[in-house]
Every structure is written in C-alpha cells, then in structure tokens.
Amino acid sequence: MDHDDSCNAVQCIDGSGKDIKSSEKIPGGEKQNLPEEPTLSEESAKKQKTTEEESTTKEKIGNAQQINKEQNKSKTNTNPTNRQISNASAHYMSDDDDNENNSNNKSFARITRSSLFSSKLSIRFDDSDEEENSSYTSWAQRDIAEYRNGYPDVRQYPQIKDNYKFYANKMPSFPHGDYIDNIHDKWFGDYHRLEIHHGYIQWLFPLQEKGLNFSAEPLQKHEIELIKNDMKALKRILTSYILMLDFYGFELVNEKTGEIRRLPNDNYKSRFRNLNTSSHNYLRITRILKCLGEFDYEHLKFPFLEQILRESITENTLPNCLRSCKDYWIETLKSRDERRAIRFYARELIDYQKKGIKPPQSHCAVRPTTSATKKPKQSPSKTMKQRNDSD
Numbered sequence: 212m213d214h215d216d217s218c219n220a221v222q223c224i225d226g227s228g229k230d231i232k233s234s235e236k237i238p239g240g241e242k243q244n245l246p247e248e249p250t251l252s253e254e255s256a257k258k259q260k261t262t263e264e265e266s267t268t269k270e271k272i273g274n275a276q277q278i279n280k281e282q283n284k285s286k287t288n289t290n291p292t293n294r295q296i297s298n299a300s301a302h303y304m305s306d307d308d309d310n311e312n313n314s315n316n317k318s319f320a321r322i323t324r325s326s327l328f329s330s331k332l333s334i335r336f337d338d339s340d341e342e343e344n345s346s347y348t349s350w351a352q353r354d355i356a357e358y359r360n361g362y363p364d365v366r367q368y369p370q371i372k373d374n375y376k377f378y379a380n381k382m383p384s385f386p387h388g389d390y391i392d393n394i395h396d397k398w399f400g401d402y403h404r405l406e407i408h409h410g411y412i413q414w415l416f417p418l419q420e421k422g423l424n425f426s427a428e429p430l431q432k433h434e435i436e437l438i439k440n441d442m443k444a445l446k447r448i449l450t451s452y453i454l455m456l457d458f459y460g461f462e463l464v465n466e467k468t469g470e471i472r473r474l475p476n477d478n479y480k481s482r483f484r485n486l487n488t489s490s491h492n493y494l495r496i497t498r499i500l501k502c503l504g505e506f507d508y509e510h511l512k513f514p515f516l517e518q519i520l521r522e523s524i525t526e527n528t529l530p531n532c533l534r535s536c537k538d539y540w541i542e543t544l545k546s547r548d549e550r551r552a553i554r555f556y557a558r559e560l561i562d563y564q565k566k567g568i569k570p571p572q573s574h575c576a577v578r579p580t581t582s583a584t585k586k587p588k589q590s591p592s593k594t595m596k597q598r599n600d601s602d
Contacts, residue, residue, distance in 0.1 A: 334537055336554040336561075355542045358501055362419040365429070373428045374417040375437040378444040384414035385426035391415075395450050405458045406485065412495050415451040416502035435505055448506055455499060459486050461518065469514035483528050493535040500543040512544055516553050517576040524560040525570060548579035 357364075376382040383390050388411055389397070398404060398411075405411075413427035421429050438444045453463050456471060460482030464470040473479040486492055503511050516536065523533040537557070544550045556576035563570045 334533055334561075336537060336557040338551050338554060351538050351542060355539075357420070358418075358504075358543065359545055365419050367431055367433070369431070369433060371428050371431050372434060372437070374414075374430050375434045375441075375444065377414055378438055378447050379441060380443075380447075384411055386410050386424075388414060391447050391451075395447070395454060399454055399457065402458060402482070402485070405455075406489065412498060415455075416448075416495075416499050418498060418501055418505070422498075430502075430505065439506060445506060448502070449508060452499065452503065452508065452511065455495070458482065459492070459496075461515075467510075469511040471514055471518050483522070487529050487531045490531070490535075493532065493539070496535070497539045497543065500540055504543060504545055509545060512540075513549055513553060513576070513578055516540055516544075517556065520553070520557050520560060520576075524557065524564060546579065552577055552579050 373382065377384060377391055380390050380392050384394070387408065388394070391414075394411065394415070410424045410426065413422040413424040417427065417430035417434075419430045419432070438448070449466065456463055457474065460474050460479035461471045462474055464472055474482065500512050500515070503509060519529065519532055519536050519540070522529040523536065541550055541553055544553065553576055559574075560570060
C-alpha cells in the first residue's frame with residue numbers, strides 16, 4: 212500500500228462522501244472523542260519554555276564536547292587501519308579548494324588539516340632497511356626482497372610471450388581491453404574508465420608475479436629482454452607511465468631526469484582528490500614503480516617519490532599517500548643509497564613542518580650519483596698535487 216492509499220484507509224468516509232460522525236460505529240470498534248488538552252496557564256507556559264531552552268542548551272554543549280573528543284581522538288590515532296577519517300577529511304579539503312569563497316568549508320578544512328598534521332609527523336623515515344615501526348613491514352620486506360633480487364625462484368615458461376606481443380601491438384589486453392596503441396590514444400584522459408576498469412593495469416605494467424587479472428600472464432625474463440631490444444615496445448612502456456601520471460594529476464617534464472610536476476591550470480585538483488580517496492590506486496602505483504624497474508626506467512622512480520613527498524608533507528594535498536609511499540613505494544628503489552637519500556629528504560620536509568616553516572622552492576632531494584655517472588677516481592699523485600696547489 213502506498214502513501215496515498217494509506218491516507219484514504221485512515222479517513223472515515225461513508226458512501227455519500229460525508230464524514231462519519233463520532234457517534235456512528237466503524238469496523239473495529241467505536242470512534243472515541245479524546246478529552247481536550249488542558250490549556251496551560253501563563254506561568255506554566257513560561258516554565259515549560261525555560262525547560263525546553265535548558266535541554267536544548269545541554270544538547271548543544273554535549274554535541275560540542277563530542278566533536279572535540281572525536282577531534283582529539285583523530286589527532287592521536289595513527290593506526291593505519293583507521294584511515295577512513297583521513298579519507299573523509301580529504302573530501303572536505305578538496306571541497307575547500309574548489310569553493311574558496313565558502314568560509315564554512317575553510318573552517319572545517321583547517322580543523323581537518325590540523326588533525327592530520329600530528330598523524331603525518333608521527334611517520335618515521337628511518338635509514339634502516341629493516342624498520343620495525345610499521346605494521347606493513349614484515350610483508351613488505353618479503354615481497355620487496357623477491358622483486359629486488361629479480362624473482363630468483365619464479366618458474367619461467369619460454370612459450371609465453373603475451374606481454375611482449377601486447378607491447379609490440381600484436382594482441383589486445385583482456386578482458387574488455389584493446390591494443391596498446393589504442394589504449395594510449397583513446398584512453399588518455401578517460402579518467403572514469405581508468406578508475407573503474409581493473410583489468411588493464413596488469414597488461415600495462417606486467418610483473419614477474421601473478422596479479423588479480425587471470426587473463427594476464429606474469430612477465431617472463433625472456434619477455435623483458437625482447438621488450439628492451441624492441442625500441443618501439445620499450446617506448447610504449449614510457450607512454451603508459453605518462454598515461455597514468457596524467458590520471459594521477461601529474462605530467463612528465465623531462466624523460467631523462469624523470470622530473471614531474473602538477474597538471475597545469477588547476478587540472479590536478481580533481482585528480483589529487485581521487486588519488487587521495489581511492490586507495491586501490493596505491494596498489495597500482497606499487498606495480499607501476501616495480502615495472503619501471505624491470506626495464507630501463509629505474510631513474511623515473513626517484514623524482515616521482517620526491518614529488519609525492521612534497522605534496523604529502525609540505526603541500527598537504529596527498530596526505531593519505533604518505534604511508535604507502537614510506538612502506539611500499541620507496542622500497543621499490545633498487546639502490547640503497549637512493550632509498551636513504553629519499554628518506555632523508557622526507558625527514559627534512561617533516562622538520563620544516565614541525566618548525567612551521569615552508570621549505571624554499573629550490574629545496575629538493577639530493578639524488579646519489581650512480582655508478583654510470585660517477586667521476587673516475589683520481590690517482591694519488593694527482594690528488595696530492597691538487598692539494599699542494601690549494602695550500
């Protein structure tokens with residue numbers, strides 16, 4: 212019975228269309244006239260009004276105390292399992308960015324950012340590669356050890372070449388996929404498809420481990436060599452990285468250095484909002500970084516991590532990414548020196564925040580000199596001669 216039928220059922224109307232009098236019998240018993248409500252005296256009315264006002268005041272005070280208690284709890288609660296608060300906070304912070312003239316949104320955003328501040332500063336970026344202050348560490352270390360060692364125990368299947376064929380543009384991805392060139396051309400900027408489609412990421416960034424898409428084969432060692440020796444296929448992996456950078460709100464500035472920056476004209480805001488609240492993308496980023504290291508794009512990781520740390524700590528635009536950045540993304544760097552350098556940079560940014568100072572625009576992470584770019588060692592005699600000349 213809908214709302215209109217229920218209203219008609221309650222009305223007491225006879226066949227003539229007139230209301231049934233209170234003296235007439237109706238099914239289920241007789242209709243009884245209720246006694247009229249006594250009229251309050253002026254003094255009683257004042258007492259009742261005063262009582263209602265007092266109860267309303269007590270309710271407001273109780274609500275305010277509850278809000279303060281929840282805010283204090285969010286400041287001290289750094290358990291990663293309770294990051295739903297951060298997700299909700301990020302939503303309001305993004306609304307504040309989009310509605311700069313809304314004073315109410317600004318006020319709430321300030322409270323939210325301050326509640327996230329202490330939680331963010333509690334994350335420690337120690338130099339040790341055997342950190343024990345993270346609940347993710349034991350699993351992450353086992354997983355990352357396999358990756359850094361090149362998956363030594365993974366069985367190889369010489370007949371499998373799906374990943375190479377895909378990047379050679381000779382076969383489409385499955386399910387509901389396409390050829391790699393079509394994905395780069397037609398899917399670029401299609402943020403809704405890139406967000407809800409969960410089968411393409413294993414094809415764009417294959418690893419030597421099984422993913423959730425059972426239509427995608429694990430990357431084989433012979434496929435790595437085939438792709439590296441095929442310049443077009445290797446270039447397509449870089450294009451896939453550019454595709455996902457745009458999806459996350461960034462653009463590649465320099466292919467050689469790996470420098471990235473925000474998308475121009477505030478286009479990054481909606482993408483940052485999505486990245487900050489859609490944690491399944493954090494698993495995607497881990498896969499992307501691992502895949503880059505399987506080929507000739509290891510150098511792209513360090514600048515990416517540098518930008519993420521700056522946005523998370525200094526700009527506070529991606530605070531929810533910080534835990535994954537520390538526990539997973541930094542760990543994908545194959546060079547221990549680079550891992551220590553990027554952690555040192557994170558500690559510097561946190562120190563600036565604790566002092567209430569914004570680091571200079573020119574402040575950046577110092578990337579260690581790789582073996583390929585190291586200057587040759589000077590002979591002792593030449594070094595001694597330079598020292599004497601300087602004296």
